[in-house]
Amino acid sequence: LKDLEKDKQINDMRLKIEELKRKVDQGSQKIQGEVLELELEELLKDEFPFDDIDPISSGVKGADIIQTVKTQAGRVCGKILWETKRTKNWNDGWIQKLKDDQRNAKADLAVIVSEVLPEDFHHFRQIDNIWVTDIxxxxxxxxxxxxxxxxxxxxxxxxxxKEETKDIVYNYLTGSEFRNRVQAIMDSFIAMKRDLDSERRAMERIWAKREKQIERVVLNIAGMRGDLEGIVGLSLPTIKLLELPNNGSGSELD
Structure with a gap:
């Protein structure tokens, strides 16, 4: 009986020791995880000075760090949710948990930084839309x-x-301003064409009038020469423009 009691006491002590060891290991892992989180936070701040790197408070449901990506001008471009893991074994359940945290945080991307990776896994990879990477x-x-x-x-x-520009161009092309401008341009062209046609018609009248005047002048000169030839004979000097063309078919009079 005493041996049984002794064995029970030894077994109880072993269980207590294992429980204490498990609590110590859990505490150690928690501390190691917090250290990894702080290390990652500092690295992100140093590497991306334009971004907001905000740790998620301990005890608050969610991941570890939220990174708000910004351009140098301060324009927000999205959010990256970071979860750090420093444990001895990989847990597939981390993926779904981070997906839920990502949805709640309204983050664009989510990353697990883990000391241990899934089997046959090197450096980083995407698993079910969650990025997983080594440290x-x-x-x-x-x-x-x-x-x-x-x-x-x-x-x-x-x-x-581009869409805004297309809308602006479309509205301009179909609006009254564009129509009025086109109408003004066409009115100017029509007026210029009308003036040109009017000038052409006027010049044609002037040309026709001058042509008649020139014809009368030539006829009068020719008539005057004929009158003079009738008086003085053929001794007048020849005016080539008033002579008939010589085609070589006629014969001279003796």
């Missing part, structure tokens, strides 16, 4: 994701600008 690759991944967010926002801004 050394965390900042490099953050830089890539941050650049992606900024580029997406800039692309959207360009597209929005």
């Amino acid at each position: 050394p690759s965390a900042i490099s991944l953050g830089l890539a994701l941050r650049t992606l967010l900024i580029q997406v926002v800039r692309t959207k801004a360009i597209q929005v600008g």
